[in-house]
Structure formats: structure tokens, C-alpha cells
Amino acid sequence: MSQLLRVQDLNAGYGAIHVLFDINLECDQGQAVAIVGPNGSGKTTFLNSIFRLADIFSGRVVLDGKEIQREKAHRITSYGIGYLRQEGNVFPGLTVEENLKMGAFNLPGKEVKERMDEVLSLIKPVEVFLRRTAGTLSGGEREMVALAAALMCRPKLLLLDEPTSGLSPIASAQIAELVKNLKDKTHLSMLVIEQNLKIMFDIVDKCYLLVSGRMIFSGQPEELQSDRELMRTYLGLS
Numbered sequence: 001m002s003q004l005l006r007v008q009d010l011n012a013g014y015g016a017i018h019v020l021f022d023i024n025l026e027c028d029q030g031q032a033v034a035i036v037g038p039n040g041s042g043k044t045t046f047l048n049s050i051f052r053l054a055d056i057f058s059g060r061v062v063l064d065g066k067e068i069q070r071e072k073a074h075r076i077t078s079y080g081i082g083y084l085r086q087e088g089n090v091f092p093g094l095t096v097e098e099n100l101k102m103g104a105f106n107l108p109g110k111e112v113k114e115r116m117d118e119v120l121s122l123i124k125p126v127e128v129f130l131r132r133t134a135g136t137l138s139g140g141e142r143e144m145v146a147l148a149a150a151l152m153c154r155p156k157l158l159l160l161d162e163p164t165s166g167l168s169p170i171a172s173a174q175i176a177e178l179v180k181n182l183k184d185k186t187h188l189s190m191l192v193i194e195q196n197l198k199i200m201f202d203i204v205d206k207c208y209l210l211v212s213g214r215m216i217f218s219g220q221p222e223e224l225q226s227d228r229e230l231m232r233t234y235l236g237l238s
């Protein structure tokens with residue numbers, strides 16, 4: 001498998017606030033990689049720094065052989081990164097269809113319709129509420145729309161920040177099923193932050209444990225699961 005993303009010795013944060021220390025991470029083509037860790041450990045900041053929404057102090061972010069750590073945030077989408085943010089990930093006053101179109105701002109106008117059809121074939125439930133105003137949808141429906149919108153830019157790499165947070169068990173299972181299906185059907189690579197470890201272990205090929213801004217473990221999900229000390233200390237499970 002060829003490598004899609006390599007993060008090397010990354011130090012990042014916000015202004016004078018240093019959040020991430022010497023982070024190294026790799027994600028191959030078609031791989032789903034999880035970042036887990038306690039609240040406040042810097043998981044969101046890590047995705048933000050890849051998407052250039054946090055400040056990179058030093059280190060490299062290489063996507064498909066190209067260094068992007070100095071690129072402006074508005075160009076990152078064009079390099080092939082889609083981002084499902086934890087909060088504020090839909091425009092509530094716009095219709096679902098408009099939300100999807102907003103996600104495709106980097107595509108030439110004539111490709112938007114074709115891409116929307118592709119995305120709707122992957123995230124099927126969204127089709128029935130295309131004309132609804134996004135703000136009137138349930139949490140689970142809104143998350144599906146946000147996922148679809150993040151796919152509109154034709155990403156090579158999809159960043160997912162807690163896609164099931166705040167959802168009911170049924171809605172969480174639906175989102176997990178969509179993400180799993182997406183992984184199986186496309187050659188998309190993903191970085192996933194997911195608190196629901198059962199869902200996470202079912203989807204990902206590799207996981208990283210981030211604690212206080214430092215990666216303290218990387219390996220197969222089974223390796224992490226069988227390390228009772230790490231699981232108990234940092235993930236609240238025995």
C-alpha cells in the first residue's frame with residue numbers, strides 16, 4: 001500500500017499556546033486510522049493543524065508526496081482533504097442540497113451535480129431530505145449531511161472528528177455503518193477521532209493514542225485493546 005499522509009515531528013497549537021509535541025503519524029492509501037485519547041489531549045487540534053486551522057510551529061505534513069504545512073487553509077480542500085468537524089458542521093439555514101454544494105466549492109461548476117450523485121449513492125439516506133432546511137433535521141440526520149458535505153470536495157483523505165458524539169445508540173450505529181461502507185467501497189483514507197471504542201475498533205486499521213499532546217502508542221486496534229494498562233489509564237476501560 002502506498003503512503004498518503006505522513007506527519008513528521010509536528011509541533012502545533014494556537015498562537016502562543018503549544019498543544020502538540022513532536023507528533024509522527026502515517027496513513028496509507030485506503031487506510032482508516034484512529035486517534036484516541038482523553039478529553040483535551042489535542043485530538044481536534046491535530047486534525048485542525050492538518051487542515052491548517054491551528055498553527056504549525058515546526059514539522060512537516062506531507063500529503064501524497066506534497067508538503068502542505070505552509071499552505072493557506074482555503075487551499076487545503078483543493079489538495080484533497082475533507083473535514084467533518086465536531087461542531088458547526090452544517091449551515092443550519094441552508095437546505096441540505098445547498099449544504100452539499102457548499103462542500104464542493106473547489107470543484108468546477110459542471111462537476112458538482114455528478115459529484116452530488118456519487119456522494120448520494122454512498123450516503124443514501126441523505127437523498128430523501130435534500131430539500132429540507134438543515135437546521136430542521138435530527139442530530140443523526142444532520143451528521144449524515146455533514147458527512148456527505150465533507151465528501152463533496154472529492155477528498156483523498158477524510159478527517160472525522162467524533163462523528164457519533166451526542167447521538168443516540170441507533171443514530172451512532174447508522175453513522176458507523178455509513179463510514180464502514182464508505183471505507184469498503186471507496187479507496188478513501190481516513191483519520192477518525194471516535195470516543196465510542198466499539199465503533200472505532202470495528203472500523204480502523206491502526207490507532208494512535210494521544211495524551212497531553214504527545215503520541216504515546218501506535219499500533220493495531222487489537223494491540224491497544226489487549227493493553228489493559230493503557231486502556232484503563234487513558235480510555236477509562238478495563
Ligand SMILES: Nc1ncnc2c1ncn2[C@@H]1O[C@H](COP(=O)(O)OP(=O)(O)O)[C@@H](O)[C@H]1O
Pocket residue numbers: 014017019037038039040041042043044045046
Ligand atoms: N482555539 C483554541 N485556542 C486556544 N487553545 C485551544 C483552542 N482549541 C483548543 N485549545 C486547547 O488545546 C488543548 C487541546 O484541545 P483539543 O484539541 O480540543 O482536545 P481534544 O479534541 O483531544 O479534546 C486544550 O487544552 C484546549 O483548551
Ligand SMILES: [Mg+2]
Pocket residue numbers: 043044045086
Ligand atoms: Mg475534540
